[in-house]
Amino acid sequence: AQRVTQPEKLLSVFKGAPVELKCNYSYSGSPELFWYVQYSRQRLQLLLRHISRESIKGFTADLNKGETSFHLKKPFAQEEDSAMYYCALSYPLMNTGFQKLVFGTGTRLLVSP
Amino acid sequence: DTGVSQDPRHKITKRGQNVTFRCDPISEHNRLYWYRQTLGQGPEFLTYFQNEAQLEKSRLLSDRFSAERPKGSFSTLEIQRTEQGDSAMYLCASSFTWRTEQFFGPGTRLTVL
Numbered sequence A: 001a002q003r004v005t006q007p008e009k010l011l012s013v014f015k016g017a018p019v020e021l022k023c024n025y026s027y028s029g030s031p032e033l034f035w036y037v038q039y040s041r042q043r044l045q046l047l048l049r050h051i052s053r054e055s056i057k058g059f060t061a062d063l064n065k066g067e068t069s070f071h072l073k074k075p076f077a078q079e080e081d082s083a084m085y086y087c088a089l090s091y092p093l094m095n096t097g098f099q100k101l102v103f104g105t106g107t108r109l110l111v112s113p
Numbered sequence B: 001d002t003g004v005s006q007d008p009r010h011k012i013t014k015r016g017q018n019v020t021f022r023c024d025p026i027s028e029h030n031r032l033y034w035y036r037q038t039l040g041q042g043p044e045f046l047t048y049f050q051n052e053a054q055l056e057k058s059r060l061l062s063d064r065f066s067a068e069r070p071k072g073s074f075s076t077l078e079i080q081r082t083e084q085g086d087s088a089m090y091l092c093a094s095s096f097t098w099r100t101e102q103f104f105g106p107g108t109r110l111t112v113l
Helices: none
Strands: A003-005 A010-014 A019-021 A024-026 A032-038 A045-049 A072-074 A083-092 A099-103 A107-112 B005-007 B010-013 B019-024 B031-037 B044-050 B053-057 B065-068 B075-079 B088-095 B108-112
Touching (some): A019 A107, A032 A099, B010 B019, B019 B088
Antiparallel strands (some): A019 A072, A032 A083, B019 B075, B031 B088, B044 B053, B065 B075
8 A cells, every 4th residue: 555654753953953854655656755844833835846856945855766765854954944744645546547645644843943 | 816725724513513614725726635634643635526526535534524516616524423533634735637736725623522
């Protein structure tokens, strides 16, 4: 079954430290992967998607098909990065054209001054 | 249009009562999704509409749940005979037909006493 695993519930770092939020997925086809972020009292929003291969707010994520991973990284964390981060896998359901989105359980990033 | 909106934002009800939630998607989006999120979990897919047609339903959506999207605009999610296990955040999202990026609403938090 398609699955997304985020092994850390909480990641606590100091401002300026590097950050890596781990995400592993289970899917036999070609995955489309996303990172969503939810800041305090705000709605869930897309942070980045692997096909864009872009850096958003200093975050990057590289799809590693061999390790089935899509870890989110930032070299220097900022206090405003404190939020809940969800990794998500999108895959097509057979014969429907529907792309289902499966989320991990999320990692709370806490950046302290 | 400032994004996906949901109403109400909070709902407290007694076990056995019926509740109905509304979602207004971004106006030009054809696809609309409902998710449920419980404490410590990521959003879990419930159902999906393309225009007015409900094309996918999760097995999480028991027969007490029904969703509609009349005229392909707003959508409603009704839960009949609520149970304490229905307590969760109910999220709505919308997207363009040809894109997989989903834009989320703020959610409706349901508490069943």
